[in-house]
Amino acid sequence: MTDTIQTIHFEPRSTNFNRLKGRLEHQVGKAIADFNMIEEGDTVMVCLSGGKDSYTLLDVLLTLRKRAPIDFKIVAMNLDQKQPGFPADVLPNYLKTVGVPFHIETQDTYSIVKEKIPEGKTTCSLCSRLRRGIIYKVAGELGANKIALGHHRDDMVETLFLNIFFGGKLKAMPPKLVTDKGDHVVIRPLAYCAEKDIARYARGMEFPIIPCNLCGSQENLQRQNIKEMLTNWEREYPGRTQTIFTAMQNVKPSHLLDGGLFDFKSLKLGDKVDEGDIAFDD
Numbered sequence: 093m094t095d096t097i098q099t100i101h102f103e104p105r106s107t108n109f110n111r112l113k114g115r116l117e118h119q120v121g122k123a124i125a126d127f128n129m130i131e132e133g134d135t136v137m138v139c140l141s142g143g144k145d146s147y148t149l150l151d152v153l154l155t156l157r158k159r160a161p162i163d164f165k166i167v168a169m170n171l172d173q174k175q176p177g178f179p180a181d182v183l184p185n186y187l188k189t190v191g192v193p194f195h196i197e198t199q200d201t202y203s204i205v206k207e208k209i210p211e212g213k214t215t216c217s218l219c220s221r222l223r224r225g226i227i228y229k230v231a232g233e234l235g236a237n238k239i240a241l242g243h244h245r246d247d248m249v250e251t252l253f254l255n256i257f258f259g260g261k262l263k264a265m266p267p268k269l270v271t272d273k274g275d276h277v278v279i280r281p282l283a284y285c286a287e288k289d290i291a292r293y294a295r296g297m298e299f300p301i302i303p304c305n306l307c308g309s310q311e312n313l314q315r316q317n318i319k320e321m322l323t324n325w326e327r328e329y330p331g332r333t334q335t336i337f338t339a340m341q342n343v344k345p346s347h348l349l350d351g352g353l354f355d356f357k358s359l360k361l362g363d364k365v366d367e368g369d370i371a372f373d374d
């Protein structure tokens with residue numbers, strides 16, 4: 093994912109950096125507790141792409157595990173998709189330094205995608221489908237019951253708008269889900285973390301970031317447009333992304349139009365409706 097956030101470098105251990113670190117740890121701990129993401133005896137496979145989000149996820153989870161009241165295992169995993177120029181030694185070297193068990197899975201999905209998708213067409217959807225299947229398979233082989241992904245608050249808000257604008261659905265990206273086969277639980281512990289905080293943390297920690305454009309494909313154009321829309325809103329109305337995110341945790345089915353979520357047909361005189369007769373309370 094392209095980092096469009098303005099560069100602000102924090103010296104590790106400066107007061108500002110420690111405050112940022114504390115905030116991220118608090119937000120990850122809260123998401124884990126709010127959604128019961130990690131339980132006693134879990135083995136959590138943390139998927140690392142070499143980008144800022146997954147490095148931050150692994151780093152914060154390792155810190156939180158040290159003081160967690162429960163016992164759980166962490167194993168890091170990277171899928172080397174054989175993209176041209178992928179620096180295969182960067183992640184293993186980092187993970188050895190950190191001292192976390194890890195597995196590098198090498199699968200040439202790059203060639204498959206190039207072969208199947210005509211030149212000029214977006215390759216991301218096939219690529220991510222293949223990646224997802226491999227990730228689930230590797231989790232099974234490693235004995236991991238939880239799969240942790242590095243999506244954050246801004247990814248979730250972008251997905252909400254993608255689904256509204258192009259899917260006609262009020263749906264975002266869940267903090268926790270069970271895979272279709274029912275074998276694993278996927279968790280997103282960075283759900284409450286803002287992308288700009290993660291970007292600052294990753295810079296301060298000087299993680300060895302691997303560029304994300306090695307495959308030569310552009311990130312989904314619609315997602316880029318929505319990112320830009322949110323960035324412009326944020327500039328004009330600071331805090332808007334967080335307000336939208338808060339709204340995603342504060343859904344009022346009685347004031348939407350989905351009869352499957354709220355029984356409008358049976359509504360009768362005398363019934364009390366959440367939020368009353370006010371549609372917009374400013």
Ligand code: SF4
Nearest residue numbers: 215216219220307309
């Ligand atoms: S940007 Fe490249 S590596 Fe990422 S999902 Fe798209 S095709 Fe796959």
